Amino acid sequence: MSSRLDAPTVSPSGASSPRGAAHQSTATSRRLLPPARRSRVLDSDIVWAIGAYVALVVGIWSMHGGLTRFTEGTTGIATAITQLTGLGASAAGLVGLLFTARPAVLERRYGLDRLFNWHRVLGEAMAILVGVHVAAALVEWQVDGDWGAAIAELTGREPYMAGATIGALLIGVVTVTSLRSMRNRLSYETWYFLHLTAYLGFALSFGHQIVTGADLADDAIARWIWVGLHGVVAVALVWGRWGRVVRSVVRPLRVHSIDQVAPGIVTLRLTGRRLHSMRGSAGQFCFLRALTADGWWRSNPFSLSEAPGEDGLRFTIKDRGDASQLLASLPIGTKVAVDGPYGVCTPEIADGRKVLFVVGGVGIAPARAMLEVLPPSAEPVVLYRAHSAAELVHHDELVELAARRNGRVLTLVGPSASLAVRDPFSAHTLRQAVPDVAERVAVLCGPDRLLSAARTGLRHAGVDSGDLHFEHSWW
Amino acid sequence: MTPHRPPTRSRPSLARRALPALALTSASGFLVSVLDRPSTIVDAGSETSSDTGDTGVVSITPTSTASTAAATTVPTQDTTPAATAATAAPAATAAPAAPETVPATVATTVPETVPATVATTVPATPTCTTYNGPTVSTKWGPVQVQASVAVDGTICWSDAIVTPDSKNKSVQINDRAVPVLNDRAVAAQGTAFDGVSGATITANAYKQSLQAIIDAVVSGQVAG
Numbered sequence: 149m150s151s152r153l154d155a156p157t158v159s160p161s162g163a164s165s166p167r168g169a170a171h172q173s174t175a176t177s178r179r180l181l182p183p184a185r186r187s188r189v190l191d192s193d194i195v196w197a198i199g200a201y202v203a204l205v206v207g208i209w210s211m212h213g214g215l216t217r218f219t220e221g222t223t224g225i226a227t228a229i230t231q232l233t234g235l236g237a238s239a240a241g242l243v244g245l246l247f248t249a250r251p252a253v254l255e256r257r258y259g260l261d262r263l264f265n266w267h268r269v270l271g272e273a274m275a276i277l278v279g280v281h282v283a284a285a286l287v288e289w290q291v292d293g294d295w296g297a298a299i300a301e302l303t304g305r306e307p308y309m310a311g312a313t314i315g316a317l318l319i320g321v322v323t324v325t326s327l328r329s330m331r332n333r334l335s336y337e338t339w340y341f342l343h344l345t346a347y348l349g350f351a352l353s354f355g356h357q358i359v360t361g362a363d364l365a366d367d368a369i370a371r372w373i374w375v376g377l378h379g380v381v382a383v384a385l386v387w388g389r390w391g392r393v394v395r396s397v398v399r400p401l402r403v404h405s406i407d408q409v410a411p412g413i414v415t416l417r418l419t420g421r422r423l424h425s426m427r428g429s430a431g432q433f434c435f436l437r438a439l440t441a442d443g444w445w446r447s448n449p450f451s452l453s454e455a456p457g458e459d460g461l462r463f464t465i466k467d468r469g470d471a472s473q474l475l476a477s478l479p480i481g482t483k484v485a486v487d488g489p490y491g492v493c494t495p496e497i498a499d500g501r502k503v504l505f506v507v508g509g510v511g512i513a514p515a516r517a518m519l520e521v522l523p524p525s526a527e528p529v530v531l532y533r534a535h536s537a538a539e540l541v542h543h544d545e546l547v548e549l550a551a552r553r554n555g556r557v558l559t560l561v562g563p564s565a566s567l568a569v570r571d572p573f574s575a576h577t578l579r580q581a582v583p584d585v586a587e588r589v590a591v592l593c594g595p596d597r598l599l600s601a602a603r604t605g606l607r608h609a610g611v612d613s614g615d616l617h618f619e620h621s622w623w
Numbered sequence: 624m625t626p627h628r629p630p631t632r633s634r635p636s637l638a639r640r641a642l643p644a645l646a647l648t649s650a651s652g653f654l655v656s657v658l659d660r661p662s663t664i665v666d667a668g669s670e671t672s673s674d675t676g677d678t679g680v681v682s683i684t685p686t687s688t689a690s691t692a693a694a695t696t697v698p699t700q701d702t703t704p705a706a707t708a709a710t711a712a713p714a715a716t717a718a719p720a721a722p723e724t725v726p727a728t729v730a731t732t733v734p735e736t737v738p739a740t741v742a743t744t745v746p747a748t749p750t751c752t753t754y755n756g757p758t759v760s761t762k763w764g765p766v767q768v769q770a771s772v773a774v775d776g777t778i779c780w781s782d783a784i785v786t787p788d789s790k791n792k793s794v795q796i797n798d799r800a801v802p803v804l805n806d807r808a809v810a811a812q813g814t815a816f817d818g819v820s821g822a823t824i825t826a827n828a829y830k831q832s833l834q835a836i837i838d839a840v841v842s843g844q845v846a847g
């Protein structure tokens with residue numbers, strides 16, 4: 149049964165509607181958590197910081213004769229390149245590491261997804277720089293074509309060079325396993341544990357930077373700046389990355405209820421005293437870690453499917469694999485460590501304007517949560533794509549919430565081939581279904597294919613790219 | 624939707640997921656310990672060139688290569704400070720006798736007394752002219768060789784007049800390496816000699832500078 153995109157589904161709560169939507173908490177009487185803090189960081193601050201950082205690194209390099217070495221023959225050029233790429237790799241890696249520490253000032257403004265994507269860019273840049281660094285060092289150290297001696301020298305005879313060599317190899321492994329084609333072959337956790345060896349790689353290569361590198365070994369000020377930067381990033385990681393894990397485990401929430409809302413889809417409600425000290429907004433997501441024998445070692449992201457309140461956090465979880473299955477079958481009362489919430493796609497983005505949601509499958513979760521707190525001026529329209537009517541979760545809640553805000557829900561159900569419209573996200577179809585689409589702020593959530601189709605269609609339909617909001621896929 | 628794992632639904636154990644990472648970590652640890660063998664001769668150089676004043680401390684290091692007599696004196700140095708000077712002195716003199724650190728005496732005399740050494744070390748050619756080679760910059764600093772070369776390219780003597788000195792470690796390494804290089808250059812009558820372990824960069828630059836002198840002399844670019 150597929151309803152046409154251009155025909156609003158005024159759903160009689162019956163046949164197609166999901167069973168057992170237990171928590172009809174659409175009432176406004178709930179005490180919601182205070183909204184997530186805004187960050188006061190400006191784009192211009194970031195530009196300044198980047199400028200200062202680049203100037204610092206290039207300054208350290210050229211102050212120690214980096215530029216003049218270029219006039220000193222092959223060895224001089226190789227030396228200059230070795231030094232600049234070494235400093236650059238370390239500098240890029242440090243900032244990349246800083247992003248995985250999820251600093252709140254940046255996360256609250258740019259979102260975790262973008263931090264992770266920047267991390268990827270810097271990680272890849274670092275790996276390339278390390279490659280050039282090693283190659284240039286070999287050129288610098290070899291004599292009369294005797295590469296063997298240069299390699300022997302660089303892999304162990306000089307102090308700390310064995311560590312540096314293995315560190316570089318580890319960074320290579322971490323980068324290669326992070327390439328999309330490789331990642332798809334590994335389970336998330338296998339990839340993640342391999343990824344953790346990046347810490348080891350970083351630590352192993354630190355010694356040679358300080359002792360062997362001419363820039364840092366000879367200049368006490370440069371050396372302490374460098375050590376200081378590493379210290380800052382280390383503290384940020386201990387506090388921001390692993391401290392968050394510890395804090396979430398020390399003060400867990402507990403499973404209050406689990407309800408099946410569609411085949412293979414459940415809602416999970418967590419409650420606990422910690423909620424009284426938490427902040428969070430609709431549209432955000434949390435990492436969930438079940439504190440059970442087979443769950444404690446992994447955490448997976450799930451969106452809040454209800455505006456977060458002191459009475460609990462609700463998630464809507466689809467069975468995709470081991471972790472989601474485990475979460476869906478936890479006994480009542482099980483402790484669950486909640487890390488977050490994260491994400492900047494919150495109701496504030498509406499900013500008094502009208503809103504359009506384009507969602508696919510279980511991507512409805514954040515849209516459902518945001519609907520709850522949007523003002524009537526938002527007149528929300530929800531385009532809801534699902535493979536079957538049974539997978540239209542929270543349908544009744546959506547219809548009710550939208551109707552109260554002068555909005556509506558349009559569903560698009562069935563395998564792509566059987567749809568009434570060939571391309572449901574073409575600019576033409578979108579304009580027909582939502583005539584004022586170009587005035588709206590668009591929130592997208594769903595599988596990557598849906599995201600890219602909808603993005604293209606919406607842009608062609610006249611939506612400004614600054615008004616398109618979605619979680620970038622980071623894994 | 625996208626099947627990404629075979630449908631075998633065995634309980635995913637932490638062990639299975641962590642295994643690749645653990646294997647990688649242990650392999651790394653193993654490789655580092657195998658590879659890491661930084662040259663330990665470094666201290667020997669500083670020892671030969673320093674005075675008795677602080678050799679009491681330094682001379683502990685080269686004992687393994689130097690002589691058994693020195694080795695046996697080490698423990699006593701720790702216990703009685705008064706005995707240090709006494710026992711250190713033999714240790715210091717014993718060290719230069721070690722095969723590795725040949726030129727303690729040669730190195731100091733050769734550059735000063737040019738004609739004398741030419742006569743003694745190079746039997747054939749009487750007319751050597753002294754040239755300064757080009758300054759070669761390295762990671763650690765500039766290296767410049769001064770060599771005395773006969774018209775036919777025979778090297779009478781060779782010495783590094785400029786070596787990196789911005790850092791203690793460079794000074795230490797070069798104090799040891801340069802005399803060895805001087806010696807090897809004369810012995811090899813060219814630049815086809817082994818570098819000094821731990822001082823590869825200086826050795827390379829040394830050879831480059833020296834080779835430039837030889838090339839210039841042999842090709843007749845410089846007047847004798």
Ligand SMILES: Cc1cc2nc3c(=O)[nH]c(=O)nc-3n(C[C@H](O)[C@H](O)[C@H](O)COP(=O)(O)OP(=O)(O)OC[C@H]3O[C@@H](n4cnc5c(N)ncnc54)[C@H](O)[C@@H]3O)c2cc1C
Nearest residue numbers: 336448449450451464465466468469470471472510513623
């Ligand atoms: C910001 C965000 C919000 C999400 N919100 C929801 C939601 O509200 N409801 C819902 O059902 N699902 C949501 N997901 C997807 C959910 O995280 C995955 O389905 C879940 O992690 C699958 O784990 P698994 O072990 O069950 O399956 P697997 O078989 O291990 O993986 C299934 C898929 O999930 C991806 N995945 C697995 N673990 C992670 C991880 N830690 N981080 C990122 N991707 C991972 C894998 O790449 C794979 O494509 C969200 C994902 C993100 C990134």
Ligand code: HEM
Nearest residue numbers: 248264267268271272274319322323326346347349389622
């Ligand atoms: C090249 C592509 C890379 C990609 C796509 C990538 C991706 C990621 C992602 C998604 C995370 C977050 C994991 C999580 O918290 O769930 C992460 C974390 C991390 N990455 Fe990378 N990364 C890359 C390269 C690198 C490199 C080169 C290094 C450093 C040598 C590195 C070091 C780290 C570290 C230390 C963490 C934190 C791990 C933790 O404690 O959770 N990454 N990376």
